[in-house]
Each structure stands twice: as C-alpha cells, then as structure tokens.
Amino acid sequence: MTTRRQFVHSAASFGLLSSLSGALHAQGFDAPKIVVGFPAGGTADQASRLVADRIGNGAYAKSPGVVENKAGAGGRIACETVKSARPDGATLLLTPYSMMSIYPHIYSKLSYDPFKDFVPVSIVAMMTHALSVGPLVPASVKTVRDYLAWAKANPDKASYGSPAAGSTPHFLAALLGLNTGVDLKHVPYRGSLPAVADMIGGTLASASTPTGDAVANYKAGKIRILATSGATRSPFAPDVPTYAEQGFPELTADEWFGIYAPARTPETVVANANAAINAALKDKAVVDGLAVSALVARGSTPAEMDKSQKDEHTRWGPIVKRIGFTAES
Numbered sequence: 001m002t003t004r005r006q007f008v009h010s011a012a013s014f015g016l017l018s019s020l021s022g023a024l025h026a027q028g029f030d031a032p033k034i035v036v037g038f039p040a041g042g043t044a045d046q047a048s049r050l051v052a053d054r055i056g057n058g059a060y061a062k063s064p065g066v067v068e069n070k071a072g073a074g075g076r077i078a079c080e081t082v083k084s085a086r087p088d089g090a091t092l093l094l095t096p097y098s099m100m101s102i103y104p105h106i107y108s109k110l111s112y113d114p115f116k117d118f119v120p121v122s123i124v125a126m127m128t129h130a131l132s133v134g135p136l137v138p139a140s141v142k143t144v145r146d147y148l149a150w151a152k153a154n155p156d157k158a159s160y161g162s163p164a165a166g167s168t169p170h171f172l173a174a175l176l177g178l179n180t181g182v183d184l185k186h187v188p189y190r191g192s193l194p195a196v197a198d199m200i201g202g203t204l205a206s207a208s209t210p211t212g213d214a215v216a217n218y219k220a221g222k223i224r225i226l227a228t229s230g231a232t233r234s235p236f237a238p239d240v241p242t243y244a245e246q247g248f249p250e251l252t253a254d255e256w257f258g259i260y261a262p263a264r265t266p267e268t269v270v271a272n273a274n275a276a277i278n279a280a281l282k283d284k285a286v287v288d289g290l291a292v293s294a295l296v297a298r299g300s301t302p303a304e305m306d307k308s309q310k311d312e313h314t315r316w317g318p319i320v321k322r323i324g325f326t327a328e329s
Contacts, residue, residue, distance in 0.1 A: 037078030043212040054280035060272035074164030089269035101312035118260040120305035125295035128230035134199035161195030173208035212294030236294035
C-alpha cells in the first residue's frame with residue numbers, strides 16, 4: 001500500500017516533471033520540422049520553407065524550422081508521417097486542403113482520419129489553380145473553349161496532368177470535361193513540376209496545377225495559361241481571364257495551404273505555433289516570397305481553419321460523387 005510519504009514524493013516528482021515539460025514548451029523546440037507531401041521546388045515546398053525560416057526565436061521554437069519532403073501517394077505519405085509523429089508539436093504538416101477535405105470522399109481506405117488524427121494550427125496561404133497548355137497544342141488555341149474544340153478534334157492528344165489524383169486541380173479539369181462532354185484524359189503526377197516539364201517538352205498537352213507552378217514558365221513564354229480558378233483574376237497573371245469569365249462559373253475555386261499538428265498536441269503548443277506562423281506571415285520577406293509562387297499570405301486561428309476544412313469537405317462531396325472518381329489507398 002502506498003504510504004502518505006510515498007504519495008507526497010510521487011506527487012512532487014510528477015509536479016517537477018510537469019514543470020520541466022512546461023518549461024520546455026515555454027522555451028520552444030530547437031528546430032521544429034515541417035513535413036510536406038510534394039517535391040522540392042513546388043508551391044507547397046516554397047510556402048513551407050518561407051514559414052519554417054521565420055518561426056524561431058519565440059515561445060514555439062528557439063531556432064528556424066526544417067522542411068522534410070515526403071513526396072508520393074498524392075500527399076498522403078506526408079499525412080501518414082505526421083499522424084504517427086509524437087504529439088508534442090515538434091513535427092508539423094503543411095498540405096493543401098485537398099488531402100483533408102476531398103480525399104475522404106475518394107479513398108474508402110484512407111490511412112488517416114483528417115478530422116481525428118490532426119489538429120488545425122493555421123492557414124498559411126491562398127492560391128488559385130490554372131489550366132495551361134504547351135507546344136503540343138497549336139498557338140491558335142487561346143481560350144478554354146478553343147482548347148475544348150481542339151481536344152474534341154484530337155482525342156488521342158487530349159490529356160492533362162495534375163499534381164495528384166483526387167486533388168483540386170484534377171477535379172477542376174475533370175469537371176470541365178464532364179460539363180462540356182469532352183473526353184479529357186487525366187495523367188496524375190507526383191507534384192506539378194514534372195507535369196509542367198512534360199508539357200514544355202511536348203509530351204503532354206495541358207496541365208491543371210496551382211497557378212504558382214505555371215506562372216514562371218508562362219511569363220517566360222514556354223507555356224500558355226488559358227484560365228485561372230479564382231473569383232477574380234489572379235494578380236500574378238492579370239491578363240488571363242478566369243474560368244467564370246469564360247462561361248464556367250462552376251470551376252471557381254480558391255484553395256489554401258494549411259499547417260496541422262498531430263492529434264493530442266497540447267493546446268498551449270498549438271497556440272504558440274499559431275502565433276509564430278501568423279507572425280511570420282506578417283513579415284514582408286515572407287509575403288513577397290509567397291508572391292513569387294503566386295501565393296497570397298493568409299493566416300487564421302485554428303478554429304477558422306477547422307471550419308474551412310469542414311466547409312470544403314461538405315462542398316466537394318457532391319462534386320466528387322458527380323465526377324465519379326474513386327481510388328483505393
């Protein structure tokens with residue numbers, strides 16, 4: 001039987017450990033890790049590195065963070081990695097909302113539960129998506145309707161790449177084909193950049209990707225952007241009309257990159273991480289750096305991010321059902 005002295009000693013020891021744990025949390029991690037589900041060089045990677053570089057010297061972290069690219073399976077490998085990480089806030093996930101709001105509708109055996117295995121920390125940036133064409137498509141094709149006419153006349157060449165099967169860019173192009181009766185063949189890639197490279201090389205007709213993954217080659221004259229998905233024109237390609245302007249309002253979609261922590265991460269750690277991220281997003285160097293990738297800095301509270309994730313999940317459910325795309329994990 002535990003004596004009163006043993007109990008007091010145990011309680012004191014527990015209190016000391018708790019105090020030490022609290023002190024460690026107060027001091028912040030040496031170098032927290034942000035896991036990204038896409039290759040280096042893409043918009044997700046760039047966003048994560050800009051934030052990671054500026055979340056040190058505060059309550060959340062003592063030093064800048066490091067980025068780990070876990071590309072593959074359409075971003076799911078990164079999600080699985082962070083799901084299994086210790087719930088102490090030292091490992092975070094940066095992902096588009098596709099992996100959290102859309103994937104539950106298409107993977108019957110998804111290896112993680114977006115609503116139970118993660119804690120929203122903060123939205124980081126907003127982006128639009130772009131439909132681009134390369135040299136395989138004649139220069140006379142200048143609009144979405146021009147492209148659809150060409151694709152209908154050339155069904156053997158009418159393919160489009162996307163950064164992942166089941167991603168928002170994939171479904172925007174799939175919905176375009178479905179609504180117009182044009183058979184557009186989908187080619188999933190491990191991130192946008194390989195798709196853009198094949199498009200420039202003339203082996204892929206078009207690509208539906210984040211605007212930031214297309215805009216540099218668009219400005220260099222290597223590809224043509226036919227449309228962007230925002231409610232208004234992208235400030236990074238202001239001469240390109242939106243889908244809505246060209247008669248396709250159902251393809252209006254803005255997407256965010258958000259940062260998550262593993263479930264059961266202490267609320268104080270989440271709050272510290274949120275404060276560090278939102279402070280970074282006010283840094284002009286971060287704002288300007290995100291703009292290079294056609295991203296608009298946009299922070300949030302964890303509650304706002306949680307609501308947006310749930311709203312997008314509800315919105316995309318009937319769209320995915322109508323498209324009829326499913327996949328097994």
